[in-house]
Every structure is written in C-alpha cells, then in structure tokens.
Amino acid sequence: MKNRTDRVKSFMQYLTLFIGAAIMFLPFFWMINSSFKTEKELLSFQSFFPKQLLIDNFRQAWEMGDFPRYFGNSVFVTVVCVALTMFVTILAAYGFSKLKFPGRDLIFTVLVSMMMIPYEMLMLTNYETIRHMHLFGKIWSLIVPFTSSIFYTYILRNFFLSVPDSLYQSARIDGASDWQYLWEIMVPMAKPSLVTIALLDAITCWNSFMWTMLMSSGNRNIRTLPFGLTAFTSEAGVHYNLWMAGATIVVIPMIVLFLFCRKSIITGVSRGGLKG
Amino acid sequence: MEVRIEDLVKRFDDVIAVNKVNATFESGKLIALLGPSGCGKSTMLNMLSGIMPVTEGKIYFDDRDVTMLSPDKREVGLVFQNYALYPHMSVLENICFPLKIKRVPKAERIEKAKEYARMVHIDDYLDRLPKELSGGQQQRVAIARALVKQPKLLLLDEPLSNLDAKLRVEMREEIRRIQRESGVTTVFVTHDQEEATSISDYIMLMKLGVKQQFAKTRNLYNDPANLFVADFIGNPTINQLHGIYEKGNFRPDAYENAIPIGRYQIEDGSRVVFASRPESVIVEKKNGKTVMEVEETYVSGKDTLCVLKAGDGRLRAYVDNDSAPQEKDLVSVSFRDRGVFVFNEESGERYYE
Numbered sequence: 001m002k003n004r005t006d007r008v009k010s011f012m013q014y015l016t017l018f019i020g021a022a023i024m025f026l027p028f029f030w031m032i033n034s035s036f037k038t039e040k041e042l043l044s045f046q047s048f049f050p051k052q053l054l055i056d057n058f059r060q061a062w063e064m065g066d067f068p069r070y071f072g073n074s075v076f077v078t079v080v081c082v083a084l085t086m087f088v089t090i091l092a093a094y095g096f097s098k099l100k101f102p103g104r105d106l107i108f109t110v111l112v113s114m115m116m117i118p119y120e121m122l123m124l125t126n127y128e129t130i131r132h133m134h135l136f137g138k139i140w141s142l143i144v145p146f147t148s149s150i151f152y153t154y155i156l157r158n159f160f161l162s163v164p165d166s167l168y169q170s171a172r173i174d175g176a177s178d179w180q181y182l183w184e185i186m187v188p189m190a191k192p193s194l195v196t197i198a199l200l201d202a203i204t205c206w207n208s209f210m211w212t213m214l215m216s217s218g219n220r221n222i223r224t225l226p227f228g229l230t231a232f233t234s235e236a237g238v239h240y241n242l243w244m245a246g247a248t249i250v251v252i253p254m255i256v257l258f259l260f261c262r263k264s265i266i267t268g269v270s271r272g273g274l275k276g
Numbered sequence: 277m278e279v280r281i282e283d284l285v286k287r288f289d290d291v292i293a294v295n296k297v298n299a300t301f302e303s304g305k306l307i308a309l310l311g312p313s314g315c316g317k318s319t320m321l322n323m324l325s326g327i328m329p330v331t332e333g334k335i336y337f338d339d340r341d342v343t344m345l346s347p348d349k350r351e352v353g354l355v356f357q358n359y360a361l362y363p364h365m366s367v368l369e370n371i372c373f374p375l376k377i378k379r380v381p382k383a384e385r386i387e388k389a390k391e392y393a394r395m396v397h398i399d400d401y402l403d404r405l406p407k408e409l410s411g412g413q414q415q416r417v418a419i420a421r422a423l424v425k426q427p428k429l430l431l432l433d434e435p436l437s438n439l440d441a442k443l444r445v446e447m448r449e450e451i452r453r454i455q456r457e458s459g460v461t462t463v464f465v466t467h468d469q470e471e472a473t474s475i476s477d478y479i480m481l482m483k484l485g486v487k488q489q490f491a492k493t494r495n496l497y498n499d500p501a502n503l504f505v506a507d508f509i510g511n512p513t514i515n516q517l518h519g520i521y522e523k524g525n526f527r528p529d530a531y532e533n534a535i536p537i538g539r540y541q542i543e544d545g546s547r548v549v550f551a552s553r554p555e556s557v558i559v560e561k562k563n564g565k566t567v568m569e570v571e572e573t574y575v576s577g578k579d580t581l582c583v584l585k586a587g588d589g590r591l592r593a594y595v596d597n598d599s600a601p602q603e604k605d606l607v608s609v610s611f612r613d614r615g616v617f618v619f620n621e622e623s624g625e626r627y628y629e
C-alpha cells in the first residue's frame with residue numbers, strides 16, 4: 001500500500017510532467033486550433049474553439065501559396081537526403097569502428113573536432129563549392145551539402161563499438177563477407193539507433209531554412225516548405241488563419257512520421273544508442 | 277577431412293599462446309583439446325577456424341594449405357565459448373543464417389534448421405530471442421547453427437560448460453552421436469579430463485601452449501608421456517611419491533622401505549617421481565612388504581577408495597568392497613606392473629624400462 005506522502009509525491013511528479021507537456025504542446029495546439037477558425041473568429045477572441053472546423057483555410061493556403069510545389073520539393077529533398085545520409089553514415093561508422101587502418105582514430109578525432117565549426121561559417125564555403133559544381137539554383141544544391149553527418153556517424157560508431165567482435169567472427173565463419181556482415185548483422189541490430197538518426201535527419205532536412213533561402217534566391221521553383229511558408233506570409237498579406245493553416249501543413253508530416261517511429265526511438269534513446 | 281598442423285605458433289605481444297605444435301587430426305575422428313585454463317586451446321581453435329591469423333607454421337585441410345584462407349571459405353563450424361548468437365534474430369533465424377548466406381531457398385533452409393533444432397532439443401523455442409534463453413539453451417542453438425551448414429570440420433570451444441550435470445552428459449553423448457553419424461572431423465575443447473576421455477577418440481593435452489601428448493584416449497591414461505599428463509588424466513589423480521632411484525629400487529623420502537620397481541635407464545641416486553594409478557596399488561594383509569596405515573576409506577560403487585599413509589607419504593588405492601580394510605588397519609602395499617610410471621623429478625620426463 002502506498003502511504004500518503006508517496007501519493008502526494010507521485011501527484012507532484014505527474015503535475016510537473018503535465019505542466020511541461022502542456023507548455024510544449026500549447027503552441028502547436030494554438031496553431032492547429034487557429035487554422036480552423038475564420039479570420040473574424042481569430043481576431044475577435046470570442047471563442048476558444050472554432051465554431052466549425054473550417055477546412056477552407058487549408059484549401060486556400062494550399063492554392064494561394066504554391067504549396068504543392070513546395071511540398072513536393074520538401075519531400076524529395078528530405079527523402080533523398082535521409083537516404084544518402086544513412087548510407088554514408090552506416091559506411092563511415094563501420095569503417096571508423098571495425099575496420100583497421102593506420103590513423104583511423106586520429107582521423108575520426110579530427111572529424112569530431114570539426115563539429116565545433118559553426119554552421120554559418122560552413123555556409124560560405126558550401127556556397128562556393130556549390131557554385132563551382134554548377135549546382136546553384138538547382139534542387140541538388142539543397143541535398144549535396146547534407147549527405148553526411150559527423151554527429152550521426154559518431155552516434156552510430158559508438159553503437160558499433162559496443163558490438164562484440166565474436167559476432168563478426170561468428171558471421172565470418174557462417175560464410176558472410178564483411179559487406180554481408182554489415183548489412184545482415186550490424187545494421188539490423190542498430191535499427192533503433194538508425195531510426196532515431198533518420199528521424200532527426202528528416203526533421204533537420206524538412207525544417208532547413210537558411211540554406212534553402214540562400215540557394216532558392218535564384219530560382220523560386222526549388223523552394224521547400226519552410227521558406228515557402230515565409231514567402232507565403234509576405235505574399236498572402238496579413239491573414240493569420242491562412243498563415244496558421246500553412247504552418248500546420250508544414251508541421252503535420254513530421255508529427256505523423258514521429259508517431260510512426262515512436263517505439264523505435266524510445267528503445268533507441270533508452271538503451272544509450274543516442275545520448276544528449 | 278584430415279587436418280594437419282605444422283609447427284603452429286601464435287604469439288601475442290608478450291605471451292606465446294601456442295608454441296610449435298605439430299599434429300594430424302585423422303578424418304572423421306573426434307579430437308579433444310584438453311588442458312588447464314589459459315593453455316592456448318581457444319587460440320588453437322581460432323587459428324583452425326581462420327578468425328585468428330597464424331604467427332608461424334602451416335595448417336592443411338587434407339592436402340590443401342589453408343593457413344592464409346579466410347574463415348568464410350574454410351567450411352568450418354564453430355561453437356564459441358560465449359555462443360556469439362545474433363541477438364536480434366530469433367532462434368530459428370540464427371540457425372538459418374549460414375544457409376541464408378549460402379542462398380539456400382527459404383523453405384528448404386527453414387526445414388533444415390528445424391531438423392537441427394529438434395536434434396539439439398531446442399525446437400520448442402524457435403521464436404525466442406537469444407536473450408530469452410538460458411545459457412544451456414543458447415549453447416544448443418549455437419551447436420545447431422554450427423552443424424546446419426554441414427561443415428567439413430566442426431570446432432567446439434567448451435560447448436558444454438554451462439549445462440547442468442545431467443544435461444551435460446546427455447549433450448556430450450548427443451555430440452558424440454551426431455559426430456559419428458555425420459562423420460565430420462571434430463575438435464572439442466575442454467578443460468575437464470573426464471569429459472574429454474568419455475567422448476573423444478584422441479586427446480591432445482596442452483600446457484602453456486606446448487603440446488604435452490597427442491594420443492588415443494586410452495593410451496593417454498595407460499601410457500602418459502610425462503608427469504603432467506599422468507597427473508592431469510585420471511580421477512582420482514595418480515599417486516606420486518618423490519624419492520631416489522637406486523639399483524632397481526625406489527627409495528621414497530616419506531618412509532623407510534624401498535620399493536622394487538625393476539631396471540630403468542636411470543643413474544643410481546637420481547631424484548625421481550614414482551607414480552602409480554590407484555587401481556595399480558595392491559593392498560594385502562600385513563606381511564613383510566611396505567606397511568601402511570589406512571587413514572580413510574570411501575565407498576564408491578563396487579570399490580572402496582582407501583587413503584593409505586606411511587610417514588608423510590599418502591597413497592590412494594582401489595580395493596574390492598569385500599576385502600576392504602577398516603580405518604586404522606595396518607596393511608601391506610605392493611604395485612602391479614601396469615599403471616606404474618617413473619618420471620624425472622625436475623623435468624617430469626618419463627623413464628622407460
């Protein structure tokens with residue numbers, strides 16, 4: 001039986017968690033809630049909930065703001081980016097954890113220390129590189145600079161390092177090549193970490209703003225949703241209900257993705273595949 | 277498949293784990309690799325499987341030099357000391373894995389995996405993950421996984437060490453049966469001499485990386501090459517008396533009477549160890565010969581094990597229950613010809629008549 005102080009304690013814990021969750025959730029709720037209201041409703045503060053769920057905002061925003069194109073671009077960039085990043089990350093993490101070559105750990109340390117370089121600084125060099133590759137203003141300019149990540153490699157390498165070598169030996173004796181070992185044993189074992197990494201990367205790609213703005217300044221056809229949304233707010237005039245609908249369109253896919261991957265992420269985080 | 281190793285050496289930075297070992301493992305035989313912990317058994321096995329590079333020497337499978345061949349091409353099965361099951365795969369998937377790599381069609385490989393799972397009595401747990409199994413069950417999965425690809429050489433690294441006594445005896449008979457049926461050359465690592473003697477055709481006994489003796493299992497007991505072998509094989513351990521050899525007699529340090537042991541190629545006055553198996557000690561009613569006092573007696577089955585004492589010396593002897601003496605009795609002791617050996621005290625080398 002729980003005694004009184006225990007009950008009070010657990011109540012306080014839940015209350016704290018609830019307040020935290022509410023603070024996190026409120027802006028989202030506000031956004032989604034507002035996106036269903038008419039403009040008058042929104043500005044008059046008469047009712048908290050919309051009188052009827054107005055789908056019309058979404059339709060209007062969708063049509064007015066060239067959202068279909070932005071949406072398509074976003075999906076393309078995100079999918080290709082995540083796929084390439086995962087591929088590169090897996091190979092790099094395997095190389096830096098299980099293959100033996102001179103200078104391996106030194107090279108990796110140098111790479112990790114490069115995480116300290118601020119993103120804004122990289123933007124300049126990336127800009128130059130993209131220009132020299134004649135990709136400026138093309139959709140690939142949104143993908144090429146983000147196909148590898150030292151941070152994800154670092155996370156996955158840590159996981160790979162924790163896999164005992166006897167599994168490698170066992171797989172080799174079972175007839176597997178190095179390549180088969182990586183894809184048949186290591187990658188499936190790392191699945192929770194991989195899903196977490198993929199989702200983080202997807203969110204980063206999806207929300208990427210600065211770089212997209214820079215690259216799409218020459219070609220509005222390669223705008224993705226976040227920048228498209230900003231452009232929309234200035235192009236569509238002051239219609240908060242449409243802005244909110246546009247913002248909801250941008251956010252929903254990531255929320256859906258997260259809900260799908262929730263279980264893997266929780267195991268990935270809780271078993272230390274991902275810390276911090 | 278016959279396995280031949282020539283001057284095999286494995287050196288780690290400062291230890292020599294395997295030191296110049298030569299041997300030929302006859303095709304279709306079960307060879308036990310026996311020795312105390314750290315003597316290089318696992319190292320030897322790892323070199324045979326190819327997962328550990330050889331420092332010096334050669335390994336031949338039949339007449340093929342496989343010293344540099346990678347493990348996936350050697351067609352060996354290996355059961356690891358720590359099983360090394362794939363943690364994200366079910367029991368069935370684990371057993372299937374070698375076949376999957378060989379691109380055996382799915383239905384066929386599942387069929388086969390189930391057959392081997394039945395053989396090792398693990399077929400009730402096919403859908404479990406390794407972490408949901410006990411140590412013994414994991415071991416059996418590992419054995420099934422090693423066997424399912426029908427290897428030419430089966431290597432087992434202490435595969436029974438985690439089983440309870442009953443299952444252990446059962447499984448070793450099972451391994452014996454499987455080995456006989458499949459005719460696969462098998463190397464079985466163990467540090468348990470009883471396990472080794474009960475299952476193997478040949479035993480290779482090692483100590484600190486050096487081969488001590490490689491012989492038919494029976495010969496190891498009846499004809500040990502040195503004191504270490506004589507001491508390691510046999511339960512209860514062989515009796516050892518230290519003393520001096522003189523004109524066909526052994527003079528123990530522990531007590532007065534000399535023991536006539538016959539002519540050996542030994543200089544008079546050399547220090548030797550006189551070793552005798554407990555069943556080679558003859559215990560009689562007190563007469564003119566060496567007299568000893570019965571210190572303790574243990575009945576085991578139809579025999580009684582007597583611990584005899586003279587001075588500081590102790591001897592164990594097996595006596596028929598009917599003629600067993602009582603504790604504190606005085607008895608006379610002599611020795612049979614069989615199961616009695618003389619060794620150099622310093623080097624442990626055996627002297628022959």
Ligand SMILES: Nc1ncnc2c1ncn2[C@@H]1O[C@H](COP(=O)(O)OP(=O)(O)OP(=O)(O)O)[C@@H](O)[C@H]1O
Pocket residue numbers: 288289291292293311312313314315316317318319320357467
């Ligand atoms: N990777 C290694 N690096 C350095 N020394 C090693 C390595 N592997 C084994 N050794 C050493 O080699 C010797 C033999 O080890 P090995 O594992 O072959 O012993 P073993 O006979 O299998 O013992 P056990 O019965 O305890 O398994 C030991 O002294 C051990 O410390």
Ligand SMILES: [Mg+2]
Pocket residue numbers: 317318319357433
């Ligand atoms: Mg070992």
